[in-house]
Amino acid sequence: MLVAMSGGVDSSVAAAVLVARGYAVVGVTMKLFCHGDAVPDRPCCSLDSMADAARVCAQLGVPHYVLNLEPAFGHDVIDDFVSEYARGRTPIPCVRCNTFTKFRDLVHRADTIDAPYVATGHYARATAGSLFRGRDATKDQSYFLWGIERAVVGRLLLPIGELTKTETRARARALGLAVADKVESQDICFVPDGDHVAVVERRLGAQTPALLPGPFVTVDGRVVGTHNGFARYTVGQRRGLPGGAHEPLFVVAIRPEDRAVVIGPRRELLGHAVVAREINWLVDAPPPVGATVDVQVRHRARSVPADVVRVTREEIELALHEPVAAIAPGQSLVLYDGDRVLGGGVIEAAPSMRAPLPVLAA
């Protein structure tokens, strides 16, 4: 079986658990991007992580390879990430990396070596062709996995999904893995120092509309200031907005047509419905109109009940039982039945959140 190994504690323990269960494990680290040789103190393609993964494999007595998936990752994940920000949306590259890079391209590499199973260190569970939340609710990563082709779910092994993070670290220590106490990465892997604007600028140039100044507009259409590029803003954000209002203000929408960042008080942020596209189902029978499911609109957000209002092959609309704040286009909508992932899509809008925005007066 092929185990995707980042060099971190989760995938290292996943590999160790599977070796202990008697699987013939092949460790693979994907090389997905390269910061380039020009930056000496930031080694090319996170060299240390690859060395960590290689060391763990050597310790487990299994082969380790580095596969260069850079061109496809650049196209499927980084290009999309940049163009989503350019469209005023808030992308989740991890979802696309799982959908296209790990669980499509890497699965194809598994076929090359006759590996029937693919394993990762995700906090989620895959049983009998179905995908479930991880046992550790605080670490659950099932939200990022809704886009996997359904046939692949049956080939997934996610041993860490049965553990809590504390248990994972304890296992790593018990196994004597050097990565046991490695600090967890919070950043998006290809975005150094969390500076997504730098990535957008590198790809599209400083003069791209998403990085040019534009107006701050209130929900009732008043221009109240100037921002320095809407790609720096995301729905729900408070930081970097004009002050002086009598109540806290948030970004409630981004309008790339006139480069406007629309701001308003918290009540304007509440969505009562949500529309998503690029739907992928992980069950035989998708929930019909009228069905009640649990939905999650953001990583680490609490799921809330919702009714299916409309569902087609491409699009789904749900009415939320209770309003949810900061539903951001570009993020994922994931549908659950309890712990089971039913499917998901990319959030297009939260339409009943407010009336259509007035066009900015000239």
Place this chain on the structure above:
Amino acid sequence: MNAPIYLDHSATTPVHPEVLEAMLPFFGPRFGNPSSVHRWGREARTAVADARERIARCLGAQPDEVSFVSCGTEGDNLAILGTWRAARGTPRAAVVTTPIEHKAILGAVHQAAREGAVERILTVDANGVVESDSFDALVLPDVAVCSVMWVNNETGTMQSVPELGARARDRGVVFHTDAVQAFGKVKIDATTQAFDLLTISGHKIGAPKGIGAVYVRRGTQVEPILHGGSQERGRRSGTENVAYCVGLARAAEIADAERDVEVARLERLRDELEAVFLREIPGAVIHARSGPRAPHIVNVSFPDTDSDSMLMALDLAGIAASAGSACQSGSTTPSHVLSAIGVRPDLAACAVRFSLGSLTTDDAIDRAGRMIPALVAKARGLTGVPA
């Protein structure tokens, strides 16, 4: 798994048993420092001098023209930077090389450029052979050193070094050749061939990693890189690696003695392997095949696969090969050599290098020829994809 098949001799070779045997005493009782006056030192000094003489004989050189270095990379750096620095302040301000050199040469040439040299890169044809017009246009009397590798490590392309060396000499230009892949494959003779500097490396010919030698023709000015105790006639300070010098000499003698027989044998096996690729693998493209080449390298692209996946599948099936330039990460980056000879990026991204040598038996080629087409078919998703 059957006995593994090692087809990566251009990366490194196993130490020849006779080489190991020749070295062993120098890890034991004969541990002296060649610079010492006492009997231990004398003994070591004699061993190094003897090794130098034997290597000189293999190269048609005088013993004082042979300097030991730690590896091919050091030899190449000494040749390029040493010659360029020695010529600094003279009108010879340019450094010339080819785009298909080993990174040891390209890196040294770039360093010379940072130090003020004018960098000139020759053009090569689709087989990697240096184009004559380009040589005439770039190798002018303002050149400090021109370096052209004898046998390319990725494609096996062989240059007519004696001829190019003679043309460089006509213009008074110092000529270096990286012969790391050539030694043991082509006849090298400094008395009749017009190179001024030449690099060889031990671990490509059955000696250990960590030893090489540079031939420096008498009268060629080379500024040392390492300064200190003036070993190696001041060309390379540092206590001699006595055991490895002895090992390199033994390995060179064996490779030299076996050359003709080994070349014929490897050519036959290579042709067999190539025939299988072309017959059994639709779309397979063998690079630099129609030009002059050494007998031990097959660089082949299997379209609709990628190099990394193929190397993984080959390794898991017990076959060792390599691709492109190994990146520090263990991944590969598309080969600068293939791109320089005009190979399309999509073909370069699925190239694999098989290199034959001492471990390559008829049986190994036979088995590799049966296994590789099946692995390629699988990588292309044509067979056996589990549901």
